Amino acid sequence: xxxxxxxxxxxxYLLYMITWREIRIKYKQSIMxxxxxxxxxxxIVSAGVLVKYAFSRLSGSPFTGDQIATVSxxxxxxxxxxxxxxxxxxxxIGNANxxxxxxxxxxxxxxxxxxxxxxDFIVATFVLTFIFCFTNIGVSVYLLWIPVIVAILLLFxxxxxxxxSAASLFFRDVKYLVEVFLTFAxxxxxxxxxxxxxxxxxxxxxLNPVAPLLESLNHVVVLKQSPDVKWLIYSAIVAVIxxxxxxxxxxxxxxxxxxxx
Amino acid sequence: MSDIVLKLxxxxxxxxxxxxxxxxxxxxxxxxxxxxxxxxxNTLDDREFWALSDINFEVKRGEAIGIIGSNGxxxxxxxxxxxxxxxxxxGSVQVNGVLSALIEVGAGFHxxxxxxxxIYLNGTILGMGKDEIKRKFDEIVEFSGLSEFIDTxxxxxxxxxxxxxxxxxxxxxxxxxxxxxxxxxxxxYVFQKKCIERMNKVIKSGASVIxxxxxxxxxxxxxxxxxxxxxxxxxxxxETQDVVKSYLSRFDTKNRDASxxxxxxxxxxxSDENGESIEFETGQKAWANVEVTAKVPVEKLAVxxxxxxxxxxxxxxxxxxxxxxxxxxxxxxxxxxxxxxLDLHLASGTYHLGIWLHRYDIQKEYDxxxxxxxxxxxxxxxxxxxxxxxxxxxxxxxxx
Numbered sequence: 253x254x255x256x257x258x259x260x261x262x263x264x265y266l267l268y269m270i271t272w273r274e275i276r277i278k279y280k281q282s283i284m285x286x287x288x289x290x291x292x293x294x295x296i297v298s299a300g301v302l303v304k305y306a307f308s309r310l311s312g313s314p315f316t317g318d319q320i321a322t323v324s325x326x327x328x329x330x331x332x333x334x335x336x337x338x339x340x341x342x343x344x345i346g347n348a349n350x351x352x353x354x355x356x357x358x359x360x361x362x363x364x365x366x367x368x369x370x371x372d373f374i375v376a377t378f379v380l381t382f383i384f385c386f387t388n389i390g391v392s393v394y395l396l397w398i399p400v401i402v403a404i405l406l407l408f409x410x411x412x413x414x415x416x417s418a419a420s421l422f423f424r425d426v427k428y429l430v431e432v433f434l435t436f437a438x439x440x441x442x443x444x445x446x447x448x449x450x451x452x453x454x455x456x457x458x459l460n461p462v463a464p465l466l467e468s469l470n471h472v473v474v475l476k477q478s479p480d481v482k483w484l485i486y487s488a489i490v491a492v493i494x495x496x497x498x499x500x501x502x503x504x505x506x507x508x509x510x511x512x513x
Numbered sequence: 514m515s516d517i518v519l520k521l522x523x524x525x526x527x528x529x530x531x532x533x534x535x536x537x538x539x540x541x542x543x544x545x546x547x548x549x550x551x552x553x554x555n556t557l558d559d560r561e562f563w564a565l566s567d568i569n570f571e572v573k574r575g576e577a578i579g580i581i582g583s584n585g586x587x588x589x590x591x592x593x594x595x596x597x598x599x600x601x602x603x604g605s606v607q608v609n610g611v612l613s614a615l616i617e618v619g620a621g622f623h624x625x626x627x628x629x630x631x632i633y634l635n636g637t638i639l640g641m642g643k644d645e646i647k648r649k650f651d652e653i654v655e656f657s658g659l660s661e662f663i664d665t666x667x668x669x670x671x672x673x674x675x676x677x678x679x680x681x682x683x684x685x686x687x688x689x690x691x692x693x694x695x696x697x698x699x700x701x702y703v704f705q706k707k708c709i710e711r712m713n714k715v716i717k718s719g720a721s722v723i724x725x726x727x728x729x730x731x732x733x734x735x736x737x738x739x740x741x742x743x744x745x746x747x748x749x750x751x752e753t754q755d756v757v758k759s760y761l762s763r764f765d766t767k768n769r770d771a772s773x774x775x776x777x778x779x780x781x782x783x784s785d786e787n788g789e790s791i792e793f794e795t796g797q798k799a800w801a802n803v804e805v806t807a808k809v810p811v812e813k814l815a816v817x818x819x820x821x822x823x824x825x826x827x828x829x830x831x832x833x834x835x836x837x838x839x840x841x842x843x844x845x846x847x848x849x850x851x852x853x854x855l856d857l858h859l860a861s862g863t864y865h866l867g868i869w870l871h872r873y874d875i876q877k878e879y880d881x882x883x884x885x886x887x888x889x890x891x892x893x894x895x896x897x898x899x900x901x902x903x904x905x906x907x908x909x910x911x912x913x
Binding site: 272280281352508 | 593598639666
């Protein structure tokens with residue numbers, strides 16, 4: 253364990269540079285440039301708002317500002333999740349020339365891919381905060397939960413990302429499975445809806461480790477209440493286990509990367 | 514700390530031909546094999562082969578070692594194992610010190626980034642720290658000669674510029690052990706020369722260099738010791754001159770199987786006044802020794818001698834007949850010897866000697882050997898091209 257951290261620490265500047273490169277090239281030769289980091293989540297939020305609005309029109313329930321806030325708070329981390337996994341699954345294959353030619357701890361690639369998405373997520377979060385300042389959402393002491401929730405989300409994403417990066421290196425099939433999974437996962441994750449909508453089935457939805465995180469974010473930001481700590485701990489445990497298993501899997505297969513890519 | 518910076522001990526590497534997994538049916542035994550760790554490392558199945566077998570050698574501090582061999586001999590596999598990119602199937606690799614590999618220049622470049630950004634990125638990938646790159650940045654740019662284009666994305670670079678920038682970054686890494694794989698083939702003459710100078714500097718600073726190249730002249734210039742590799746096995750380790758000689762002799766006629774032909778050039782060597790040699794100073798006298806063996810009698814023969822430069826352009830040719838000696842006849846079972854004396858007024862470089870056995874009156878070629886021998890010419894003065902015209906500057910910037 254300490255060896256893992258030490259190696260990553262030794263290569264921290266490289267990790268920083270690879271992350272920087274990912275960010276830099278993502279928006280190269282695009283007119284909007286870094287603005288996309290803001291625009292993308294805005295588009296996703298708009299889509300969510302549209303869905304919500306349609307729901308409330310159909311069901312006849314009132315459409316409030318809080319609902320917009322809920323959709324925003326949930327869909328931005330979700331967008332982070334989706335893009336991270338997608339980028340991570342391609343991170344080793346996309347860097348084949350480095351993987352086969354120069355030695356470095358290869359987990360740098362999926363981690364850098366995720367961190368570059370994380371920067372976008374942070375930018376989007378700031379924009380969202382800025383918007384919330386002008387609405388009547390306001391602040392509460394529960395916002396202090398946000399770093400904890402985001403940390404769990406990040407750890408879970410890293411675990412999953414490291415796993416899919418190595419798996420898709422050996423079998424390109426994984427890449428397609430990941431795409432399918434990411435396309436349909438939104439139906440099983442409470443992004444555009446709340447788990448409470450499902451009554452007694454809610455717990456089943458919460459088994460999805462991302463679900464408690466999104467629900468908790470909604471709790472602390474919009475509803476200004478303490479999150480469901482029990483489910484949050486569940487997510488944290490799943491995240492830690494995922495991370496360590498993936499890491500072990502990754503390190504075990506790493507010697508074969510250059511030959512199998 | 515010991516004096517040995519690098520040690521390979523009974524290193525084996527197994528590779529597989531064909532696709533990794535042809536079908537799901539192949540995959541299942543592979544996966545179960547991985548899980549149960551079946552100990553199959555000593556055996557080969559029908560699609561596997563040894564890319565390296567039983568490789569043993571050591572590199573001492575400050576030593577430069579060349580690795581030569583034909584394509585597919587396993588040279589690059591050794592470098593990949595040394596740099597940790599792939600793991601050996603069997604055996605151990607010890608590395609004491611910081612190792613940097615110049616396996617492919619510009620491997621870490623990203624097309625969309627500018628030269629400046631790529632210097633920082635590639636420098637980091639090659640193991641330089643941030644401050645180190647900052648400190649050396651101007652030097653790197655100057656070395657590459659690309660200061661005008663440093664803020665242009667590298668995708669707009671020509672392949673030569675690309676390689677130059679790549680090498681410039683790599684050349685400024687200060688490792689304890691430098692692995693170099695065939696990077697000198699890029700760039701023009703001036704740049705290649707710069708690269709060799711740079712590597713000499715690295716060696717002088719006390720670092721060890723492992724140098725893989727098909728450019729035998731560069732290997733002889735840089736390395737005292739060399740390894741000859743063939744089909745994954747070490748054939749010879751020793752003084753570079755000797756190793757290069759035996760490498761070349763594998764292609765030339767020295768040990769040629771002359772049995773199938775009625776008449777054949779059975780041996781060709783180059784020598785100076787001290788005996789057999791492949792290295793000469795410009796202007797030096799050299800002798801080309803040719804032996805011809807016949808199984809059946811042949812009449813009116815002539816030996817043709819030609820020298821070609823490294824691009825296989827013929828720069829000189831003559832023959833016993835053209836030199837006015839006339840033709841010769843050979844009897845069955847006879848071996849005849851011919852010696853040509855040559856004044857090598859050549860510019861420094863690599864040259865190939867070819868020998869033809871020709872009968873002019875019926876225009877028949879009995880035997881051809883090219884390259885029969887490869888040799889190097891050195892020159893003190895920087896004379897390029899193929900001939901040395903011994904230039905001197907008589908008037909220099911004189912007012913008229």
